[in-house]
Amino acid sequence: MRPTNPSVLVVAALGAAAFGWLLLSTLYWRMPPLPWPPIIVLAALAVAEFLLAQNTRARIQHRRGALPVDALAVARYAVLAKASSLAGALSAGFSAGLLSWLALDPTHAAQQDIPAAIGGVVSALALVGAALWLERACRVPPSDRKDEDDSDKSPGRR
Known part of the structure; x- marks a missing residue:
């Protein structure tokens, strides 16, 4: 699996911004006020993934008091992170x-929806x-090349 390419995220964000603009410009008068629950969910996911990242990093680096890391769990975390x-x-x-x-x-309804839109941007960027x-x-730290080179030169290996 390759690391996430920032340009993919930027292009996706720009496309979604264009879609959001078009959606509001055509349907705003029919829409209810912007909801807060999705914003809260995104913020909670951001906090959960940040804590998971801290824990995973400590476990991969074998910090004192950290439990051993399960390779399958780390692979799942990496997929979760990409998604x-x-x-x-x-x-x-x-x-x-x-x-x-x-x-x-300039309408009053639009001005009332601005805090929810700001909250959406902030929580999504935090995620x-x-x-x-x-x-x-989730990346595996680089190993000592000296140890690997010594093991390759052991007797009995060709």
């Missing part, structure tokens, strides 16, 4: 598109950051 970073980028872009449209609309940190924490 979360993309979902966070899409959500951040969508919320940014909403926010930019709301900032230009992207936590997911990228978790992905980085």
Whole structure:
């Protein structure tokens, strides 16, 4: 599995921002106020992934008091991190598109939706950051090349 490419996240966010802008520009008068529960979920996921990244990093680096790491769990965390970073980028872009449209609309309803749009951008960016940190924490640290070279030269090996 390859590390997440930041350009993929930027392109996804820009596409989602364009979609959010178009959605609000055509349907805002039919929509209810922006909801807060998805924002809270994104923020909770960001906190959970940040804590998971801290724990995983300590376990991979064999820090004192840390339990041994399960390789299958780390692989699952890496997949979670890749999916979360993309979902966070899409959500951040969508919320940014909403926010930019709301900032230009002078109506009272639009002004009331701005805090939720800001919360959406912030929580989604926090999720992207936590997911990228978790992905980085799942990397295996480089080993000593000297030890590997010595084991290759052991008697009985060709």
